[in-house]
Amino acid sequence: MATRNSLQKTLGIGLTLGVTLLWLLGVTASGLVAQHEMDEVFDSALEETAQRILPLAVTDILNRENGNGSQRAPALKDHDEYLTYLVRDAQGNLLLRSHDANPEVFGTTPKEGFSSTPTHRLYGVSAVSNTIFLEVAEPLAHRRESALEAGLALLFPLIVLVPVSLMGVWWIVRLSLRRVVDFQRGIESRGAGDLSPVAEDKLPREFQPIAVAVNRLLDRLHRALESERSFTANSAHELRTPLATALAKVQRLKIRISDDQVKKDVTEIEEALRSLSMLSGKLLELAKAEGGGALSQNQHDLVPILAMIASDLEEQAPGRIVTSMPENEVNSFIDPDAFAILVRNLIENALKHGSPNEPVEVSLCEDGRLIVRNGGHTISPEQLKLLRNRFERSNTNTSGSGLGLAIADAIAEGAGMTLYLRSPATGRQDGFEAELVAE
Ligand SMILES: Nc1ncnc2c1ncn2[C@@H]1O[C@H](COP(=O)(O)OP(=O)(O)OP(=O)(O)O)[C@@H](O)[C@H]1O
Numbered sequence: 001m002a003t004r005n006s007l008q009k010t011l012g013i014g015l016t017l018g019v020t021l022l023w024l025l026g027v028t029a030s031g032l033v034a035q036h037e038m039d040e041v042f043d044s045a046l047e048e049t050a051q052r053i054l055p056l057a058v059t060d061i062l063n064r065e066n067g068n069g070s071q072r073a074p075a076l077k078d079h080d081e082y083l084t085y086l087v088r089d090a091q092g093n094l095l096l097r098s099h100d101a102n103p104e105v106f107g108t109t110p111k112e113g114f115s116s117t118p119t120h121r122l123y124g125v126s127a128v129s130n131t132i133f134l135e136v137a138e139p140l141a142h143r144r145e146s147a148l149e150a151g152l153a154l155l156f157p158l159i160v161l162v163p164v165s166l167m168g169v170w171w172i173v174r175l176s177l178r179r180v181v182d183f184q185r186g187i188e189s190r191g192a193g194d195l196s197p198v199a200e201d202k203l204p205r206e207f208q209p210i211a212v213a214v215n216r217l218l219d220r221l222h223r224a225l226e227s228e229r230s231f232t233a234n235s236a237h238e239l240r241t242p243l244a245t246a247l248a249k250v251q252r253l254k255i256r257i258s259d260d261q262v263k264k265d266v267t268e269i270e271e272a273l274r275s276l277s278m279l280s281g282k283l284l285e286l287a288k289a290e291g292g293g294a295l296s297q298n299q300h301d302l303v304p305i306l307a308m309i310a311s312d313l314e315e316q317a318p319g320r321i322v323t324s325m326p327e328n329e330v331n332s333f334i335d336p337d338a339f340a341i342l343v344r345n346l347i348e349n350a351l352k353h354g355s356p357n358e359p360v361e362v363s364l365c366e367d368g369r370l371i372v373r374n375g376g377h378t379i380s381p382e383q384l385k386l387l388r389n390r391f392e393r394s395n396t397n398t399s400g401s402g403l404g405l406a407i408a409d410a411i412a413e414g415a416g417m418t419l420y421l422r423s424p425a426t427g428r429q430d431g432f433e434a435e436l437v438a439e
């Protein structure tokens with residue numbers, strides 16, 4: 001799938017970006033409000049200062065002995081002025097100025113009320129019937145600095161907010177998805193044969209329908225498989241006795257017949273009945289293997305089981321089976337009967353389908369690995385993939401039903417093991433190899 005995102009990542013990044021954007025909007029809005037309020041406070045302070053200085057300045061000017069003329073107000077102590085002022089007449093002639101005042105900051109003629117220049121905020125007020133004007137100037141840089149500091153102070157929490165929000169969202173999503181992750185792991189870890197219902201009660205409400213649907217599906221599958229299995233097992237079982245009876249009767253009949261042609265026909269019937277009886281036996285084995293029960297409660301030593309099957313089959317093909325088994329016990333939880341069926345099918349195959357002039361190597365390793373290897377022609381990879389399917393055969397010259405490997409595979413799967421099929425066999429140019437490995 002092209003875009004399979006983690007919910008945790010998407011929510012973490014999405015929510016953090018959202019919170020950051022909202023915070024930035026909030027900062028901008030509160031910055032603008034703060035600036036407006038600060039401007040009002042600064043303006044009021046400016047006005048207050050002007051109103052306070054005006055009477056003093058007027059008295060000072062009117063009390064001068066030598067009439068008009070610019071005068072710089074003396075500074076009591078050496079200091080930098082933050083607010084500067086000019087006192088002028090209506091024509092703009094300078095009467096008094098604070099000691100740091102720069103006349104260029106003010107207009108050519110005095111103005112009453114508030115006004116702004118690119119660098120300063122001014123407030124003018126008049127006295128003595130609009131003949132004396134006092135203007136106070138305040139540098140705007142100070143106001144801008146205050147606004148900037150307020151803005152930065154509001155932005156500062158973002159440095160903490162972004163990582164905290166990322167971690168918080170990550171943690172909360174992780175916490176709320178924990179049950180879902182458990183559910184997913186539960187489904188993932190169960191083997192293909194485990195069709196028991198999944199636990200749905202611990203899931204968040206939004207995910208419960210999924211669990212319910214999964215359980216419904218598992219239940220239907222379980223019932224379908226069960227009915228198929230019991231049908232196979234029942235029919236195979238029911239066929240067994242009549243087939244055995246028929247076979248016994250045909251064999252008795254064959255002894256009594258002297259006519260060669262009739263004897264040949266009866267032998268053919270006997271062969272057909274024998275292969276039918278073998279088929280019903282294999283179908284029963286397959287039904288059992290697919291029905292589970294390939295694991296036992298306790299561990300069993302596999303060495304004697306393998307030795308017994310090998311010596312049993314040795315009678316059919318003397319000298320062809322070469323076994324290699326460890327001195328020590330090889331214990332496994334695989335059910336002894338199931339293991340015997342599996343091994344019998346693998347060795348039977350090697351004897352039946354492998355080259356008759358070459359030995360069949362059967363080795364069991366200390367770690368429980370079982371390898372059955374034989375010579376003979378190679379099988380193409382495409383064919384090899386299909387061989388575990390029921391009734392699938394690649395060599396039709398030999399007799400058989402095509403169920404042996406399906407049985408072996410079902411047992412291996414039920415016991416939590418893996419059956420590998422290889423052709424050519426390891427270390428050979430030809431042949432076939434089956435390897436059973438505990439996972
Ligand atoms: N050891 C082997 N060497 C070569 N070919 C094999 C070997 N084992 C299996 N095969 C091939 O895989 C096919 C399927 O094997 P499988 O055991 O399922 O069926 P079968 O042996 O033909 O019949 P059945 O085991 O039911 O009597 C065989 O027909 C054969 O072509």
Ligand SMILES: [Mg+2]
Binds near residue numbers: 348349400
């Ligand atoms: Mg077989």
